[in-house]
Amino acid sequence: MSLSVLTGYASRTGLRERNEDFVGMATPDEPDLSTKGMLAAIADGISGNAGGREAAEYTVRGLLTDYFATPDTWPVTQAMDRVLKAINSWVQDQGAKRREVAGMATTLTALVLRGSFYYFSHVGDTRLYLLRGGTLTRLTTDHVWDRPEMQHVLTRAIGLDSRLAIDHGMGELRERDVFLLASDGVWGWMTEYDMTHALSEVAMQQAEPEATAALLADSALRAGSTDNCSALVLRVDALPEENLRDALSGSQQLPVPPKLKPGQELDGYRIEEVIHASQATLLYRVVEPKSNRQLVLKTLHPDRADDAHERSAFAHEEWLAKRVVARFFPQVIVPEQKNYLYYLSTWHDGQTLQQKLDAGAHFTAPEAIAYGEKLVRAAGALHRRSIIHRDIKPSNVHLGTDSELRLLDLGVALSELEKEGGIAALQAGTPSFLGPEQFDNAPPSRQTDVYAAGVTIYTMLTRHYPYGEVEPFQRPRFGEPVPASRYRPDIPLWLDNVLLKAVARDPAERFETAEEFLIALERGASNPMPARGITPLAKRDPAGLWRAVxxxxxxxNLLLLYLLVLQ
Incomplete structure (x- = not known):
């Protein structure tokens, strides 16, 4: 599904001699709609002569043309900033060269809707509002003098100064969001209550954007406005699936929150405790005041705030977490308002498998089989979404008090869209759970997750590893795996064979998919899998074979030489 937005505008001259406002919109076809988005802009010329109208029209037309000509690799904010600063130079140059338009300048508020995000650029006193859930929020700040008698005097505008400072902002889109871009002739003569009422009818599809834009402009004139009155209304009707490109772009805009303590708040969420702290990320258990439900808030460590790679990796993790909607994973919760870099997910009572093992928990073979089936189902759910976890291990397997198993932490996961976001597929994961082929720089695959799931079940039963523990930076040598029954004689032979196949040194000898692994666990003793034969040395270690030869x-040769010498 593509982005779908219904738009409408109105512009009235009012009691002025000419209309110095100018509005414009552009909605390109695919693929430009996905890569560049749609653009809407409103400008209010501020010269007392024809230059005001010319500045407003040139600025909007130039922006609508030049923005879509910028490289696709540029973030929206960078593209808008470059284009507007070039336009500013042209407007100021024209005002200096041509006497009839001396001092020409204009305000500007521009809105880009791309993917599941909105972006805005603003200078002057035109305004951008967002109506969401019945609440009207002004997104822009007027650039005027703060003294009451000079609040009509602009401090920033296109063409006013050779060095242009532009306000940029962004946020996540929601279906039924309604945006209003308005000149001061409209917002200066209407209350926010009246604007909220008019825009609410658009949100509820009881009025069309064009009719509402006309209503706002005409209402301002009836209220006594003597200025030009212009309004542009947009309603978001449908959103595409969140684009990784947009998620990565958004991660570069939001600030990283400082380290938080219990009792502090972030965007209205109260911090209860620090769940986990690593060099790169922080996890908090938080409470949402409105519903009083507990959630998990994950964010970057403040020390990594300026690390572009860490920001991109974090945004990538959030993007993947939103895609895995299934009972085997914590579910992402979208906040009402997000002013910092973080994401929320559901909280579940319980412990990780590693925590249970550390506490001395003992798992019977039937328990390990039941949990193993759920773990393999979780891996399969990821694979069906073309996601490879890459770090399946006991500390990332959560056993809830609700009897559900949930797979945690997609921090190093990979997806089929890696090329789109530019995330490097570096070797990652915990050494003892990495498939042997990955130590030879083979790329991660579904079978590397199958291997890690097999080692996790093996560890649950034995507290050992099939090939022994692998230390970081170690270059291990893999021989034959030790059967789990060596440590647990009560393990049935069929389960021994299933685990040995899951952790086979050669990926070709493993289960091809998580589903195949699951079937073997489910069939169990009723249809046992045959024992795996010992891998010949020539295949297991060709170099070792030739060294032995x-x-x-x-x-x-030495023996023959010795015999010849004796003769």
Whole structure:
């Protein structure tokens, strides 16, 4: 589904001799709609002569043309900033060269809707409002003198100064969001209550944007406005699935919150405790005051606030977490208002498998099989969404008090859209759970997750690893895996065989998919899988075989030489 937005505008001259406002919109076809978005802008010329109208019209027309000509690799904010500063230079140059338009300048408020985000650029005293859930919020700040008698005097405008300072902002889009871009001739003569009422009818589809824009402009004139009155109304009717590109772009805009303590608040969420702290991220248990429900808030560590790679990786993790809507994963909660870089997910009572093992928990074979089936189902749910977890291990397996198993932490996961977001597929994960082929720089695959799930179940039963523990930075050598029954004689033979196949050294000998692994666990003793034969040395360790042949040959030659010397 593509972004769908219904728009409408109105512009009235009022009691002025000419209309110095100018509004414009552009909605391109695909693929430009996805890569650049749609653009709406409103400008209010501020010269006392024809220059005001010319500045407003040139600024809007130039923005609508030049923005879509910027490179697709530029973030929206960068593209808007570059284009507007170039336009500012042209407007100021024209005002200096041409006497009839001396001092020409204009305000500007521009809105870009792309993917599931909105972006705005603003200078002057035109305004941008957002109506969401019945609440009207002004997103822009007027650039005027703060003294009462000079509140009509602008401090910033296109063409006013050679160095243009532009306000930029962004936020997440929601269906039925309604935006209003308005000149001061409208907002200066209407109350926010009246604007909220008019825009609410648009949100509830009881009025069309164009009719509402005309209503706002005409109402301002009836209220006594002597200025030009212009309004542009947009309603978001449908959103596309969140784009990784937009998520990465958004991550660069929001500030990282400081380290928080219990009792403090962030965007209205009260911090209860710090769940986990690493060098890169922080996890808090928080309470949402409105519903009193507990949630998990994850954010970057403040020390990584300026690390563009960490920001991109964090946004990538959030984007993936939103895609895995299933009972095997915590679900992402979208906040009403988000002013910092973080994401929220559901909180579930319970402990991780690692915490239970550390506390001395003992799992019977039937318990391990039941949990193993749920773990493999979770991995399969990821794979069906073309996501590879890459870090399945006991500390990322949560066993809830509601009897559900949930797979945690998509921080190093990969998806089929990696090329779109530019996330590097570096080797990641915990060494003892990495498939042997990954130590030879083979790319991660579904079978590397199958291997990690097999090792996790093996560890749950035995507290050991099939090939022994692998330390960080170690270059391990993999021989034959130790059967789990060596440590737990009560483990049935069929389960031993299933685990040995899951953790096979050669990916070709493992289960091809998580579903195949699941079937083997479910069939159990009723249809046991045959024991895996011992891998021949020539296949298991070709280099070792040739070294052995060389050693034997050398010994034989020395023995023959010795016999010849004796003769």
């Amino acid at each position: 060389a050693v034997i040959s050398m010994v034989m």
